[in-house]
Every structure is written in C-alpha cells, then in structure tokens.
Amino acid sequence: MNKFYEDVKYGLSSNPKRLYSKYFYDKIGDALFQQLMHSPDYYLSKCELEILQLQSTSIAQDINIEFDEFDLVELGAGDASKSIFLLQALLDNGSDFTYYPVDISQNVIELLEAKLPKLLPSIKIKGLNGEYIAMLEQLAKHGSRPKLILFLGSNIGNMNLDEAALFCEKVRDLMNPGDLFFIGFDLKKNPFTILTAYNDRAGLTRDFNLNLLRRINKELSGNFYLDAFYHYPNYDPISGACKSHLISAKDQEVTIGEGTDRFSIQFKQHEAVFMEISKKYSIEEIEELALNTGFKITNHFLDSKKWFADSLWRKD
Ligand SMILES: C[S@@+](CC[C@H](N)C(=O)[O-])C[C@H]1O[C@@H](n2cnc3c(N)ncnc32)[C@H](O)[C@@H]1O
Known part of the structure; x- marks a missing residue:
C-alpha cells in the first residue's frame, strides 16, 4: 500500500x-x-504578498551580494503567486538561475510549469514533484551551483518548534557554505x-x-x-x-x-x-532558531503591520 x-x-x-x-x-x-x-480573514498571504510586491528589489540585492548564478529551489511552491515578484526582480537584475519549484502536489507542479513561462518568458523552470527533503537531496546530488532556497507562506509553521529545528538542520546539511535560505514566518499578534x-x-x-x-x-x-x-x-x-x-x-x-x-x-x-x-513566531524565536541550527541572519523583511516576516539566512 x-x-x-x-x-x-x-x-x-x-x-x-x-x-x-x-x-x-x-x-x-x-x-x-x-x-x-x-x-x-486569512491575512497571512496578503501580508507576505505586500513584502514581496514592495521589497523584492531589496531582497534581490541582498541575494545578489552573495551570488548571481545559482539554483533557486522553492519548497512547497503552491501557485508561486507571491514568489513571482522575487523571480521577476532577480531576472531584472540579470541573475542567471534555474527555478526548481518543489511540491507534493503533482497538480501544482503541472500548473506552474504551464503558467510561469507565460508570465516570465525568460524563466528556466524545472518542477519537482515530491517531499521537501527528498527533492533537496536529489538536487544536491546533481547540482553544483550555489543555492537559494525559498520556504514561504509560513509552511515552516506546520511544524512545532522541535520539528522546525530538525528540518532547518536537515536543510542546512544539504546546503554549501554561502548558500541562502529565505523563510516566511507568521508573527505572534492579536490572538x-x-x-x-x-x-x-x-x-x-x-x-x-x-x-x-x-x-x-x-x-x-x-x-x-x-x-x-x-x-x-x-x-x-x-x-x-x-x-x-x-x-x-x-x-x-x-x-x-x-x-x-x-x-x-x-x-x-x-x-x-x-x-x-x-x-506563530516572535522575532526572538526566529533568531534563536537560525542560531541554533547553524545559520546567520542576513536580514528580516516585514510587512507594514509587522504581522509577517520573510527572513534571509546564510549558511556560513
Ligand atoms: C500553505 S501552501 C503555501 C504555498 C506557497 N508557499 C505560498 O506561500 O503561497 C503549502 C504548499 O506546500 C506543499 N507541501 C505541503 N507539505 C509538503 C511536503 N512535505 N513536501 C512538499 N510540498 C509540501 C503543498 O502542496 C502546498 O502547495
């Protein structure tokens, strides 16, 4: 079975x-x-969309300080309706990357492979249908370029703190020094x-x-x-x-x-x-998680209400 x-x-x-x-x-x-x-009522997507719509140029600049040729892996990409703004900013900067959306849903991967090249004609895309770590392991075996890994939408929130720490360690072990991890956290707010x-x-x-x-x-x-x-x-x-x-x-x-x-x-x-x-996280919990799992924080990007944070981490 x-x-x-x-x-x-x-x-x-x-x-x-x-x-x-x-x-x-x-x-x-x-x-x-x-x-x-x-x-x-579902504020999360709107807050993160605001971050990516308004701050993708700055985020792309922070990424391009590290590298401009890389593999861009998005874990749990969904419909990529938010990450598309970052993809666009990176393409505008002349970054040379292949976009690898990873998703457990075959349907999502098929939709992305059909939709994205129409919206971003110069994108190089290769969808990977499977689980986060298994797909990262597969990529680590073949790819030798630096990696930017996106994990948006508060997907990390679907793990408790111990599971999240274990997950970040596993991801770190599949990264090389200098690779970047960009994670979306929903912040503590009015209950x-x-x-x-x-x-x-x-x-x-x-x-x-x-x-x-x-x-x-x-x-x-x-x-x-x-x-x-x-x-x-x-x-x-x-x-x-x-x-x-x-x-x-x-x-x-x-x-x-x-x-x-x-x-x-x-x-x-x-x-x-x-x-x-x-x-839901506090900024202190995010920083502790990064520190405890072997990452250095490059920058936090917050929406105007300070309800959501996209945090850029670097493996040293
Ligand atoms: C909450 S949605 C977020 C989608 C997107 N990141 C966003 O912010 O809009 C979670 C996505 O992750 C995928 N997903 C959930 N668990 C997964 C796993 N263990 N491995 C791979 N993909 C997974 C789901 O199929 C879904 O598309």
Whole structure:
C-alpha cells in the first residue's frame, strides 16, 4: 500500500488521533487553499504578498551580494503567486538561475510549469514533484551551483518548534557554505486575528480540513460521512501554536481500504482528530532558531503591520 494509506492508518490508530496536513493538497485542496489566500480573514498571504510586491528589489540585492548564478529551489511552491515578484526582480537584475519549484502536489507542479513561462518568458523552470527533503537531496546530488532556497507562506509553521529545528538542520546539511535560505514566518499578534484566519467566516478552512476526509474516501476507499465531523481550531498565545482539529459529532465507525488492507476506526462523540499546527513566531524565536541550527541572519523583511516576516539566512 502507498505512503498516504500507511500514514492515515498510523495516524488514526494513534492516541490522540491525527492526520497529516501535507495530504490536504489534492486538486480540490489546492483550489481551496488558493481561495483561502484571497479571503479577507486569512491575512497571512496578503501580508507576505505586500513584502514581496514592495521589497523584492531589496531582497534581490541582498541575494545578489552573495551570488548571481545559482539554483533557486522553492519548497512547497503552491501557485508561486507571491514568489513571482522575487523571480521577476532577480531576472531584472540579470541573475542567471534555474527555478526548481518543489511540491507534493503533482497538480501544482503541472500548473506552474504551464503558467510561469507565460508570465516570465525568460524563466528556466524545472518542477519537482515530491517531499521537501527528498527533492533537496536529489538536487544536491546533481547540482553544483550555489543555492537559494525559498520556504514561504509560513509552511515552516506546520511544524512545532522541535520539528522546525530538525528540518532547518536537515536543510542546512544539504546546503554549501554561502548558500541562502529565505523563510516566511507568521508573527505572534492579536490572538483573535490569528484565530479568525483559521476559522474564516466563509468556512474555507473548515472545508480545507474536511477535504482530507473526502480525499481518504476517494483515494483509499474510506466511508467518512463528512457531516458527522466539524472543524475546531484553537490558539495558544504563549506557545504560538494554532491547532486545527476535526471533532466527531457522534459515536461512529469508519472503514478505510479494501480487501486485506481494510481496517476500521472507532470515533467517540466529541473525540478530536489533530489535523494541523500553524506555529506563530516572535522575532526572538526566529533568531534563536537560525542560531541554533547553524545559520546567520542576513536580514528580516516585514510587512507594514509587522504581522509577517520573510527572513534571509546564510549558511556560513
Ligand atoms: C500553505 S501552501 C503555501 C504555498 C506557497 N508557499 C505560498 O506561500 O503561497 C503549502 C504548499 O506546500 C506543499 N507541501 C505541503 N507539505 C509538503 C511536503 N512535505 N513536501 C512538499 N510540498 C509540501 C503543498 O502542496 C502546498 O502547495
């Protein structure tokens, strides 16, 4: 059976139950996320868009101080609707780079390979469909040029602090001295603002979470009844962890898989399935993370509200 099946079986057999947010992104999940990016309640994309729209020239200058021939790898690129401003600024500066968007969603990679050359005719692009570290390892084996690695959209927030540190160390081990890592962090702010982003009035975050159950039904022969689960996010302003859960509305049994791979899971009324963490950072936590994982901070780029930071790190 495939990794998706193994992870779903493992996660739903764990106590507490959990699913993994990297599986949110099938075709429907990609479209829901792109709708969410335009929702007035989901401030993250708008703040980071402002940084990239208004500050890409300065960011590109900081990058070009280090190198102007490089491989540009974007981890979890999504629709690249924000990073396109940086790509444009780098092309305008005459940088010579190949853009390698990495994404677990095949759909996203196909869309990017079709869309970007129309928007940026001089771009050299090679999409990589797979997981972050596996794709970086693949590139490290073949490429010898300096690397700029983008990890935008607060994707790092989908890890807790320990997981984020481990991840940054793994990325650092696949970089050479002088390579750059550009990471988007959602900053701690009014807790109500944060909670509303994960409990938007249009119900997009709810549908985004429930879509994973639909995906299990479709791809793994599950029989989740979506109306029997509801979405519950909460935010802890001390740890900065915003967590999404799906709650079982009643006692119920769900079966997944076929033939000898078929298994069933019991849900109690009110039982929670942990779906996703979206960790919020202070600037001090960002600086500690960089220092503890062997990076030197080159610069932080913040939006005008100081709600989001794109931080440029260098491996010494
Ligand atoms: C929250 S979206 C952000 C997209 C984009 N970075 C942005 O800022 O708009 C996360 C993206 O990362 C991809 N992704 C999530 N987990 C991944 C993983 N483990 N490996 C590769 N891609 C992943 C998803 O498919 C999705 O396109």
